[in-house]
Amino acid sequence: MKTKRFSFLNKLFNRMFLLMSICIFVPVALLGYLSYEKSRNQLESVTSQLLEDNLRLNAYQLNNFFKSVEKESEKMIASKELQNLLRVEPPKTYEQQLGFINGMVDVIIQLKGSYELYVIPRSIDQYPNYRKLLTLNKLGPESDVFDRAYKLQRKGIWVHVWDENSQKPIFIYVRAILANNLEPLGILAIQIPDYIFLREMKSPSSFENYTFLMADHENNIISHTSSGRYNEKYVPRTDRFETEIELEEGGWKLIAAVPQKDISGTIEQIKKFTVWIVVGGLFLIAILLTLIVRSVTLPIHKMVIHMNKVRQGELTPFRFSQTSEDEVGQLAQGYNQMISGMTELLKTTKQMEADKRQLELQTLNHQINPHFFYNTLDAIKWRAEFAHENKIATMVMKLANLLRFSLNNGExxxxxxxxxxxxxxxxxxxxxxxxxxxxxxxxxxxxxxxxxxxxxxxxxxxxxxxxxxxxxxxxxxxxxxxxxxxxxxxxxxxxxxxxxxxxxxxxxxxxxxxxxxxxxxxxxxxxxxxxxxxxxxxxxxxxxxxxxxxxxxxxxxxxxxxxx
Structure with a gap:
């Protein structure tokens, strides 16, 4: 009940609490907001940098993978057995075709590495039985990829196709097989499924929904964790944080995407944490501020109540902590000194009034009817003059003047x-x-x-x-x-x-x-x-x-x- 009265009646407390609250709460709230914004921007910046670094690392991995395939192809096309087999005139009989097939199978088995390998002679139509054995039917002899590979001579071409059997995209590295005189002998094709590419890429463990995809120069998706999106047009989405980097081969680009909710979830946690910190801090500050302001205003409030008692005539000292040496303590000491001075002044005034009344009483006690004095003195003066006692007459006259001045009708x-x-x-x-x-x-x-x-x-x-x-x-x-x-x-x-x-x-x-x-x-x-x-x-x-x-x-x- 006392606290309620105090909070409503103490205007100084209310004013000081309000002003100090504005001076403290606003900066703290603003500091919390700026801290949240800074954390959010820094988190987004760190996330962006992390994605870019991870994407750059994965692009580096893919480019190294491309180079490793190219190096492996160089060893293959440099095989003497392969070149000798392709220099032979195309078989004319079945037995010759069978011998070519057996020789090619032996060479492929010898050269084959981790991936599927195909060798296509220059004139594939003259190898009808061998052509039937080829499963690389995605790229036929009529494909312009072969012509481009022959034109590039010592550099290969990366292409991607859809495999109906596995229902997944396949990447093929196509390179011309040339003789020492640069005569084209055939095509070397290395077929790699897209999961090999995806396996080469590493995603950050802090993002569960981190996604990689590859797109060609026309923004068509050529590799995705979801195979059904193959050959779809890649369109950036606002609900995802996306970044991309150009690869060294095929004009392709590698794209990394993470849902905004994965980042905003962390940001939301930071926001909640910041709000709780700010609210808790403000609550604690409010309690401390109340105690601090009360420590200053409560003695003044009590002093005001005591002043009202003094105004009603109760001149008692104001009780306060004698150890207080601050301005409030000095104010209380000065106030008590003023009360002591007023008490002493009242005592002095009462004493002076009593003395004044005593003087007036003394004066009244010694007053005698002036007419009686004057008549008596005139009689003495007349008798002295009659007796020729001029000295006595002069004394009486001066005494009369003396008494007349002293009495003077109370003036x-x-x-x-x-x-x-x-x-x-x-x-x-x-x-x-x-x-x-x-x-x-x-x-x-x-x-x-x-x-x-x-x-x-x-x-x-x-x-x-x-x-x-x-x-x-x-x-x-x-x-x-x-x-x-x-x-x-x-x-x-x-x-x-x-x-x-x-x-x-x-x-x-x-x-x-x-x-x-x-x-x-x-x-x-x-x-x-x-x-x-x-x-x-x-x-x-x-x-x-x-x-x-x-x-x-x-x-x-x-x-x-x-x-x-």
Whole structure:
């Protein structure tokens, strides 16, 4: 069931399997087809070459057979007994004819080899009794073969005739018997049955239906394994593979034929074998391809299912083989790192929200009705002026401005100019309320005075410089410097004093920020957290830990083009 779901739902598997199948199946099928075609062509070529070689060998055998018969005939016609017998005048009496016959029989018996031998005197009609004994009645004295043999003199003629008695063709070698002065004495005829010719030919054992036949110059069949086809017209057939070669005698040609089915049967076997090999190979490739593609797509498919769970809020790591070092493994590792990052980000966000709520609660807990503060401070200022205590009146006025800026109806944004003015008011109050004096230096880039910043980011730092810096040096020696400038896309505030510097127990691990008790609910750490809550971890409060003397704090705030 899982496999069925996988095969239908995993579109990546289907696409990869289809593309890889096309890339593999088509070349394999084409390779199988080309292999079959190559084998078929090579088999036909080898068969053709085999037939031609066999036919050439058999033609060589037949030509040698013809030559051996000619050599045997040369020995016969060179016989002195035969020539002396043919030089004698034709017999006139019966006794002379009988003597001629007995002499000729003795000579023939003496000369006869493996085949039937006939000797026909020049004037056969003058040997009536001898003529009756001749069975070579296929070629009579009136045959033009004898005249042609006499004209050729020292070369014989091969002829073929049909033997009614044996119902088979017979081959006859006819040659003139000449005296030393080339006077024609008679004809020598050697009669050979066609099975002798067929016996001389050897057929390949790999072809059961291999057939030999001989045809004359007019394409008439003169020798065939089936005697009934004698003298038929030879017509090439398309259902047989045929080849032929010219013989040296008689203008005859030797033809070899094998049925196409004998060759196509082997080709059909090759075809079936090739088909089975290709189909089996493709089936095996399909199985291996499925396993290979699944090994790649199944982890991705599982990862997609896990992503859907993550989308629903289930932030659990994706389980995969830790030993996998390929791209899929790296993808899974990166995916798990992303989930871990999301988990950490959610934790951080929750913590930051909790801190933000805590800061808001702290701010609310310390808020007092501003009208009550302002009315009370105005009363103190009026009484101080009435008592001619101008210093007290000034302190009260600055404190009122300080509180008014801090509360400001809950508004969180201000300008660089107002933020610096607020910090300066605090420093004036510190100078007025204590007996200790210190110097304050303020240097501000005029171009950033109207830029927006979140409020109450300088006063806690300045307060820290007074409390832990200039109060720790001799009277009149304390110095505080406030610098505000622009650095690329950020606003940078630098507050530094010439106090004893940061102590080891006040150091924090993150950005060198000193950890201390918040002043009126707003401390250094609160300023740092507020900046990071509003913007990112790239902004906040940073302590210059490299400073050998004094205390130097850098506040980085992003630049906004808006003004108030």
């Amino acid at each position: 969180e944004w201000t300008t660089v100019e107002r933020e610096i003015e607020h910090a300066n008011n605090y420093l004036d109050i510190e100078l007025l309320k204590s007996n200790r004096t210190f110097q304050v230096f303020i240097q501000v880039d005029p171009d950033i005075l109207k830029l927006k910043v979140i409020k109450l980011i300088l006063q806690p730092i300045v307060e820290n410089a007074v409390k832990h810096g200039v109060n720790e040096v001799p009277e009149g020696k304390g110095k505080i410097r406030l610098t505000a400038k622009r650095s690329e896309r950020d606003i940078v505030f630098i507050i530094e004093d010439n106090g004893p510097g940061m102590r080891h127990e006040h150091a924090l691990e993150t950005k060198g920020l000193p950890e201390g008790e918040p002043h009126h609910g707003i401390g250094l750490s609160n300023v740092h957290k507020r900046l990071q809550l509003h913007f990112s971890s790239d902004y906040g409060v940073q302590v210059d830990t490299k400073a050998t003397q004094g205390f130097r704090v850098i506040i980085r705030h992003p630049t906004s083009t808006d003004t108030i």
